Amino acid sequence: MRQVEVDNFPCLLFVTHLESTQVLSGNGYAQQFLHICFDELSLTLTDVLSKASLIFYESYVKPILINNGIFTEVQLTLITRRGDRIPAVANIRLVGGTLFWAVYPAEERDKLYQELVLARESLEEKTEELTRLTRLDPLTSLLNRRALNTDLTKIITFMRRKYVPVCLVLIDIDYFKLINDNFGHEYGDEVLLRLASMLTAVVRESDLVARWGGEEFLVALYNTHLQDVQYYCDRIHEAVHKIRLPNSKKLTVSIGVAAIEPQDLGDKDVIAKKISKADDALYKAKNNGRNQTQLG
Amino acid sequence: MYLETDIIQRNNVRVTGKGEVTLLLAHGFGCDQRMWDYLIPFFEESYKIVLFDYVGCGQSDLNAFDKKRYSQLSGYAKDVEEICDSLALSNVIFIGHSVSSTIGMYAAIERPDLIGKLIMVCPSPCFLNLPPDYMGGFEKEDLEELINLMDKNYLGWASYFAPLAIGEGNGDSFKQELESSFCSTDPSYAKPFAKATFFADDRHLLPKLTTPTLILQSQDDTLVSVEVGQYMHKAIEHSVLNVLEAKGHCLHMTTPEQVACAIEEFLD
Numbered sequence: 001m002r003q004v005e006v007d008n009f010p011c012l013l014f015v016t017h018l019e020s021t022q023v024l025s026g027n028g029y030a031q032q033f034l035h036i037c038f039d040e041l042s043l044t045l046t047d048v049l050s051k052a053s054l055i056f057y058e059s060y061v062k063p064i065l066i067n068n069g070i071f072t073e074v075q076l077t078l079i080t081r082r083g084d085r086i087p088a089v090a091n092i093r094l095v096g097g098t099l100f101w102a103v104y105p106a107e108e109r110d111k112l113y114q115e116l117v118l119a120r121e122s123l124e125e126k127t128e129e130l131t132r133l134t135r136l137d138p139l140t141s142l143l144n145r146r147a148l149n150t151d152l153t154k155i156i157t158f159m160r161r162k163y164v165p166v167c168l169v170l171i172d173i174d175y176f177k178l179i180n181d182n183f184g185h186e187y188g189d190e191v192l193l194r195l196a197s198m199l200t201a202v203v204r205e206s207d208l209v210a211r212w213g214g215e216e217f218l219v220a221l222y223n224t225h226l227q228d229v230q231y232y233c234d235r236i237h238e239a240v241h242k243i244r245l246p247n248s249k250k251l252t253v254s255i256g257v258a259a260i261e262p263q264d265l266g267d268k269d270v271i272a273k274k275i276s277k278a279d280d281a282l283y284k285a286k287n288n289g290r291n292q293t294q295l296g
Numbered sequence: 297m298y299l300e301t302d303i304i305q306r307n308n309v310r311v312t313g314k315g316e317v318t319l320l321l322a323h324g325f326g327c328d329q330r331m332w333d334y335l336i337p338f339f340e341e342s343y344k345i346v347l348f349d350y351v352g353c354g355q356s357d358l359n360a361f362d363k364k365r366y367s368q369l370s371g372y373a374k375d376v377e378e379i380c381d382s383l384a385l386s387n388v389i390f391i392g393h394s395v396s397s398t399i400g401m402y403a404a405i406e407r408p409d410l411i412g413k414l415i416m417v418c419p420s421p422c423f424l425n426l427p428p429d430y431m432g433g434f435e436k437e438d439l440e441e442l443i444n445l446m447d448k449n450y451l452g453w454a455s456y457f458a459p460l461a462i463g464e465g466n467g468d469s470f471k472q473e474l475e476s477s478f479c480s481t482d483p484s485y486a487k488p489f490a491k492a493t494f495f496a497d498d499r500h501l502l503p504k505l506t507t508p509t510l511i512l513q514s515q516d517d518t519l520v521s522v523e524v525g526q527y528m529h530k531a532i533e534h535s536v537l538n539v540l541e542a543k544g545h546c547l548h549m550t551t552p553e554q555v556a557c558a559i560e561e562f563l564d
Contacts (some may be wrong), residue, residue, distance in 0.1 A: 059326030
């Protein structure tokens with residue numbers, strides 16, 4: 001092929017030195033497009049690529065070229081001598097210590113990709129928001145029953161590899177029906193909200209707090225032995241007593257606790273069984289006069 | 297909920313070489329531990345070599361990716377500390393490329409017991425131009441364009457691998473394909489690392505570093521100027537600056553023998 005023919009291809013062809021990034025030669029189309037004469041001494045990639053493209057080149061493209069010898073379809077931004085910035089797609093091949101570039105301007109493709117990037121970002125945001133919404137109880141913003149089950153299942157899977165003590169604490173507001181009947185549902189909701197924020201305040205980041213049912217809350221205490229739970233529950237009782245009802249009586253809760261022991265982990269229904277055990281303890285607390293904790 | 301995981305598996309830790317002294321090799325932004333393959337032959341006879349991928353890079357466990365932790369270089373430094381603790385390593389020679397030099401600096405300041413010597417290959421404590429005192433080489437807009445380029449290139453590669461990506465079940469093999477392509481840019485993991493790397497200004501750490509440090513620089517590096525190396529050398533008390541007669545930002549890949557010589561000289 002004659003040089004004049006190579007010059008006429010609507011594709012920027014140029015050759016650079018891998019180590020120094022010096023531009024060694026190129027076709028006529030590339031020179032016209034970039035308004036650059038490749039005969040200029042000390043012309044390097046910094047003269048033809050945007051700074052962001054240079055980082056991308058050094059971080060991704062060059063290591064792959066050294067390793068694989070070829071890199072196809074990389075999107076970069078060309079900089080012309082006039083200062084224009086042109087999106088382009090490059091195929092690059094390493095032969096010896098020299099890089100052979102075939103670059104075509106891709107403004108339309110870039111516009112499409114920009115739209116795709118924006119569309120994806122907006123989808124990601126929506127997905128994140130939806131995921132958040134499906135996991136949370138709308139009133140208290142605590143985890144809902146499903147989310148707690150999902151998270152607890154993950155913990156159980158981990159515990160099967162390496163045991164960590166976990167305790168399930170089931171908390172039920174005493175006489176909640178009466179509170180609703182006497183002071184109205186709005187007030188009942190307020191009590192639920194106050195209890196929710198109180199529970200969130202007394203747990204660690206590694207613990208889970210969920211609204212388990214109407215006036216029932218479930219806390220999973222991570223890395224906690226059954227013998228250490230009483231202290232935590234005492235703090236809950238104490239904090240709950242600070243909530244005064246309109247008739248000046250203290251709010252109280254009953255608590256049932258169950259620990260997940262190593263021998264429980266072989267059981268497929270370990271979560272359901274342990275929650276049922278905590279529930280039994282909770283009923284014991286209720287039957288025993290309420291406002292107390294029972295360990296299952 | 298934080299779950300402890302097997303650090304060795306999480307960070308795809310690989311131990312090779314023989315020797316009493318350990319070299320911990322930390323890859324830079326964009327790639328994974330395989331970028332050290334060119335340097336390893338110079339050291340494997342006399343050093344124990346520990347390689348790893350930061351979470352979110354290479355063959356690390358992507359499930360362990362925590363957006364908050366890995367949006368700061370100190371989060372990546374935790375990986376280094378946890379790897380040393382898991383392998384019961386102390387007093388290692390840490391070799392970090394580019395941003396990993398700063399990550400190593402975080403780890404060395406936080407846990408001086410872990411890192412005995414720090415070797416920085418083409419480091420920069422701040423890539424941003426902050427005139428009049430400091431010129432890191434890049435404007436904020438350049439770095440924003442970089443994030444955008446990462447997004448677009450990932451889309452490009454995703455469509456390139458499209459035949460593999462059809463259908464739910466094939467999604468995994470598509471992912472593996474991208475991951476095995478040496479440098480993966482899944483934006484979910486790469487973007488936080490890019491932001492942590494290129495928008496950081498960690499110059500304040502330099503005077504706090506007391507670990508003996510070698511700053512290896514390139515005469516002509518499109519990402520880091522020689523002045524940045526001089527700036528670091530001035531600010532780090534126990535540092536040696538060695539500007540190699542070589543060009544580029546990946547010296548350990550392009551001129552591994554020169555890098556190996558400089559490291560050996562420093563260690564002797």
